[in-house]
Amino acid sequence: MSELPYGPPVRVSPLIRFGRWSFLGAGILYGAFHQNRLSKKEAKFREVEAKEKVIRDEKLKKEKAIAAAAEIKALEEMVAPKK
Amino acid sequence: MASAVGKVPSLIGSAIAQARPKFNIFMKYARVELAPPKLSEIPQIKAGIGKLLTSAKTGAWKDQTIKQATLNALVGAEVIFWFYVGECIGKRHIVGYDV
Numbered sequence: 001m002s003e004l005p006y007g008p009p010v011r012v013s014p015l016i017r018f019g020r021w022s023f024l025g026a027g028i029l030y031g032a033f034h035q036n037r038l039s040k041k042e043a044k045f046r047e048v049e050a051k052e053k054v055i056r057d058e059k060l061k062k063e064k065a066i067a068a069a070a071e072i073k074a075l076e077e078m079v080a081p082k083k
Numbered sequence: 084m085a086s087a088v089g090k091v092p093s094l095i096g097s098a099i100a101q102a103r104p105k106f107n108i109f110m111k112y113a114r115v116e117l118a119p120p121k122l123s124e125i126p127q128i129k130a131g132i133g134k135l136l137t138s139a140k141t142g143a144w145k146d147q148t149i150k151q152a153t154l155n156a157l158v159g160a161e162v163i164f165w166f167y168v169g170e171c172i173g174k175r176h177i178v179g180y181d182v
Contacts, residue, residue: 009115014124015131027169035174042182
């Protein structure tokens with residue numbers, strides 16, 4: 001205790017120290033456990049989502065093709081009577 | 084640029100050399116204040132928990148002065164915050180879960 005700049009160290013009560021370390025440990029365990037649980041759920045959801053994405057993409061492409069064909073027809077109809 | 088990159092190890096070395104005495108002072112405080120509780124202190128911990136429970140049961144916690152109550156609230160809040168720090172370490176991400 002020769003030249004400590006903030007005076008002698010405070011004797012923190014063991015209950016507080018026990019609480020701090022045990023909460024820290026419990027938090028680490030809970031964080032790891034919850035992260036594991038959530039990432040498993042997300043992995044499952046991603047699989048389902050990937051399958052649905054294929055189906056959805058096809059549907060969207062078909063709908064776009066139909067809409068484009070309808071638009072072209074409408075444009076041609078607009079141009080045609082004027083001729 | 085090459086001279087700056089070449090100086091990095093010597094910079095790190097001088098930074099460590101400067102920080103060492105400060106780190107030693109920190110360790111001197113940490114050994115008393117931040118150390119995990121020893122096994123010989125378990126009866127004190129049990130007594131402390133018992134005091135907390137009896138004061139909660141008998142309503143003695145309402146008889147504190149405001150100053151004591153604020154101090155106890157701050158210390159209690161700090162102890163509880165360590166749980167959330169631990170959770171951040173456990174999920175290895177600071178805000179929210181990384182799925």
